[in-house]
Amino acid sequence: MLRATPSSVYWIALGAFALGMASFVTAGLIPMIEQAFSVQAAVAAQLVTAFALAYGIGSPVCVALLPPQRQRLGLLSALGVFILANGVSAVVDDFCVLLVCRALAGLGAGVYLATGITACAAVSAPDKRGRAIAIIMAGMACGTVIGVPLSLLLAEQAGWQAALWLIALLGAGSWLGLAVYLPALPAGPAMTIHSKLLLLENRRVVGILLVSLLAAVSSLGMYTFIAPLLTDPAYAGVESVTPYLWVWGLGGVAGSFLIAPLIERIEGPLLTFIIMLVLAVSLLVLPLAAGVSPWLAMVPIAMWGCVGWALQVPQNNELLLQREQHGDGNLAVALNESALYLGSALGAGAGGLLLLLNMPGWSLAIGAGVVALLGAALQFLLLRTHHFQLSGRIQNVDHSSFD
Numbered sequence: 001m002l003r004a005t006p007s008s009v010y011w012i013a014l015g016a017f018a019l020g021m022a023s024f025v026t027a028g029l030i031p032m033i034e035q036a037f038s039v040q041a042a043v044a045a046q047l048v049t050a051f052a053l054a055y056g057i058g059s060p061v062c063v064a065l066l067p068p069q070r071q072r073l074g075l076l077s078a079l080g081v082f083i084l085a086n087g088v089s090a091v092v093d094d095f096c097v098l099l100v101c102r103a104l105a106g107l108g109a110g111v112y113l114a115t116g117i118t119a120c121a122a123v124s125a126p127d128k129r130g131r132a133i134a135i136i137m138a139g140m141a142c143g144t145v146i147g148v149p150l151s152l153l154l155a156e157q158a159g160w161q162a163a164l165w166l167i168a169l170l171g172a173g174s175w176l177g178l179a180v181y182l183p184a185l186p187a188g189p190a191m192t193i194h195s196k197l198l199l200l201e202n203r204r205v206v207g208i209l210l211v212s213l214l215a216a217v218s219s220l221g222m223y224t225f226i227a228p229l230l231t232d233p234a235y236a237g238v239e240s241v242t243p244y245l246w247v248w249g250l251g252g253v254a255g256s257f258l259i260a261p262l263i264e265r266i267e268g269p270l271l272t273f274i275i276m277l278v279l280a281v282s283l284l285v286l287p288l289a290a291g292v293s294p295w296l297a298m299v300p301i302a303m304w305g306c307v308g309w310a311l312q313v314p315q316n317n318e319l320l321l322q323r324e325q326h327g328d329g330n331l332a333v334a335l336n337e338s339a340l341y342l343g344s345a346l347g348a349g350a351g352g353l354l355l356l357l358n359m360p361g362w363s364l365a366i367g368a369g370v371v372a373l374l375g376a377a378l379q380f381l382l383l384r385t386h387h388f389q390l391s392g393r394i395q396n397v398d399h400s401s402f403d
Contacts, residue, residue, distance in 0.1 A: 006123045009132045011177035012116040013139030015079055018170035019109045020143025021151055022086060025163050026051060026102065028152045032160035037095040050099050051106035056341030058103075059110025063334040066115070069187035071122075071330070075115040076178060082108030083171040090161035090168070113140070114334035121320050121329070122185050129320070130263030134313045138256035141309050145249030199328050200335075205319065207382045211272065212315050213339040213346075214375030215279065219308035220340070221347015222283060222368035223248065225355070230290060230297065232361040238294050247298045251305030259310040268314040268321070269383045275307045275314070276376035282307070284369035287362035312336070347371075 026033075026047050034044045066074040085105035092098050117133055124132040147170075151163035199205050226248070227241045238244070262271060282304040290297040319332040351364050 005128065005132060005135065006181075008123055008178060008182040009120045009135055011174050011181055012120055013136045014177065015082075015112060015116065015171060015174035016136045016139035017143035017147060018167050018174065019082070019113060020140040021147035021163075021170070022082070022105055022109060022167050023051070023055075024144050024148050025151050025167070028148065029155060029160045029163060032155060033098075036160065037098070039095055043095075047099060047102045050103040051109075052341055052345070054103040054106035055110040056338045058107045059114060060331060060334040060338050062107065062111045063114050063331050066111075066330070071115060071119065071185040071187070072182060075112065075119055075182070075185075076175060078108045078111035078115060079171060079175050079178070080108075081105075082112055083168050083175060086164045086168040086171065090164040110334065110337060113337060114330050117316050117333050118320065118330040119182065119185055121317075121324070123183060127264065130268075130313060130317045131260040133316050134256060134260035134263065137259075137309065137313055138253065141249075141252045141256040145246075145253050199323060199332060202322070204382065204385070205322055205332060207378060208315055208319055208322075209335055209339045211276065211375050211379050211382070212312070212336050213343040214371055214378065215276065215308070215311050216340045216343025217347040217350070218283060218368040218372040218375065219279060219304065219311075219347075220344035221351055221371075222304075222365060224344075224348045225351040225364045226301075228355065229287065229361040229364055230294070234291070234361070244298065244301055247302050248305035251302035252309035254302075255306035255308070255310035256313070258306070259313045263314055263317065268318040269379065271314045272311065272318070273376060273379045273383050275311045276372055276379050278303060278307045279311070280369050280372035280376055282369075283365050283372055286365045286369075312340070 027045075030041060030044045030047070033039075033047065034041050037044070062078075063074075082105055085101045085108060089098055089101040089105065092101060113136075117136060120132040120136055121129045151166050154166060155161075155163040226244060230238050230241050230244055259271075266274075282300040286297060286300045286304070289300050315336060316333050319336055320329045323329040323332045347368070350367070354363055354367065
């Protein structure tokens, strides 16, 4: 009988912790890298772009190419690429090589997270899958909120390479733990690339991905522009947004842990709908709260971070439930991660456009809140469809029993 939470889930979460660090630490290292390689800040920033593009675009392609009978090997290989790319990044002396290494790190990270979530579902009891996914997302949240500041502090003391060595070391620890404790994973059915891509014809899958996209546009997009709102004298007028970023991040860690018991009590589509509503309300009331008091603004920011990070637990769990019987659950999860990165880019672009048009700071939060409301409306339609299909199955069972 499967344990409630197999040890391999925690080793996967350790890798997710390293992944969370790698996803965000480069932005903080840009000034050091700029000086070390004698490049402009705009050029150094392309390291972040390379990581994100490889993560969001390249990883679904690689996941689609993974042989169904080699899922464990695929997971360990992806983590190995991630470890090596971060290690080599710390020793290269050519910026172009560093750029390639960051792209490889992003590719390994994206494939690892998608296959890791699928693996944790495979080794967990069916009623504990949501909790296992929550543990992995909590690991990633902790890596972002706790790991990034610690790695940047280490970089200030020992050089920017030290941060990447720390990420590689944590990844190596995860790899060793998984090599020992991760059991053989069940092989999925053999599928062609064309048949795997047919999952995009599934309206429910596309609907789930669109909700994740809209959530990322609103949540991650607004995160990019939290400073223009809070430093605006008409609102909070704060001198430093760092405490607010910490509140957002700590809210994310709390949400990643709190979602675990909720997903075992509330069905996934309903939980996603509730989360999208809370996200919309948090963003819509943020300008009002900031206008009243800088301290009061921390409340909607904490709620925003909480539900923003928690959302992907029911989303990924629902995608696995929809596609695991078809053998392409890992690809569905990879596409969901791509939707998050694409949504973040779209949100940042839309916010930048508003600023170029000299729109007031409150318009950023209101716009993000409206997008979240659109996501909630779409999720409500998915929820109604889900209940309609469920009631239809129950009626069919009743008729079969009667006959």
